[in-house]
Amino acid sequence: xxxxxxxxxxxxxxxxxxxxxxxxxxxxxxxxxxxxxxxxxxxxxxxxxxxxxxxxxxxxxxxxxxxxxxxxxxxxxxxxxxxxxxxxxxxxxxxxxxxxxxxxxxxxxxxxx
Amino acid sequence: xxxxxxxxxxxxxxxxxxxxxxxxxxxxxxxxxxxxxxxxxxxxxxxxxxxxxxxxxxxxxxxxxxxxxxxxxxxxxxxxxxxxxxxxxxxxxxxxxxxxxxxxxxxxxxxxxxxx
Numbered sequence: 514x515x516x517x518x519x520x521x522x523x524x525x526x527x528x529x530x531x532x533x534x535x536x537x538x539x540x541x542x543x544x545x546x547x548x549x550x551x552x553x554x555x556x557x558x559x560x561x562x563x564x565x566x567x568x569x570x571x572x573x574x575x576x577x578x579x580x581x582x583x584x585x586x587x588x589x590x591x592x593x594x595x596x597x598x599x600x601x602x603x604x605x606x607x608x609x610x611x612x613x614x615x616x617x618x619x620x621x622x623x624x625x626x
Numbered sequence: 627x628x629x630x631x632x633x634x635x636x637x638x639x640x641x642x643x644x645x646x647x648x649x650x651x652x653x654x655x656x657x658x659x660x661x662x663x664x665x666x667x668x669x670x671x672x673x674x675x676x677x678x679x680x681x682x683x684x685x686x687x688x689x690x691x692x693x694x695x696x697x698x699x700x701x702x703x704x705x706x707x708x709x710x711x712x713x714x715x716x717x718x719x720x721x722x723x724x725x726x727x728x729x730x731x732x733x734x735x736x737x738x739x740x741x742x
Binding site: 544602615620 | 672727729731734
């Protein structure tokens, strides 16, 4: 069964550094999402992306965040200058159509020191 | 704004028994979807079951079933014949059904322990 994959599984970075989290969607999926989960808290929506444009973003998704699909397969989340509070699990989710079920990747655990 | 509330931070069940996890939500929309996701210790989010609001029939997936009460805005998950592998954090989630922007809104989760 096709799955969403994410790399890396874990990343440790220093505060102020840039990180890029990668997601490979299920092949026929067109709608992409990033969510994050700070340890012990609920999963929060960050951004949705379709047709090379952001569809919606939350208040968390400030100017330090960006998303793109550089090569038609990977879907990336970039954090330009990481802060301690960016430490979280970041989940990519994809859907074939906008109204269809979102399938989640295994997540990237980001630790900012 | 939509909100999802899970009032049970933790629940436990004996292996082979039945447990029900509660979820309530608040929305002014009539077209929406509700989901239960499971997050085992590996922390991957796994879809357990999905319910369309326009369907009166409760969704069922093997040992997992829901009790969807639209008027009460309640969406509980029943796990029958609980197995050790069911131990996980369970999240209830809401998503609008029409228009655009189909982000998921999650509750805080219920940690389910299965005792042998």
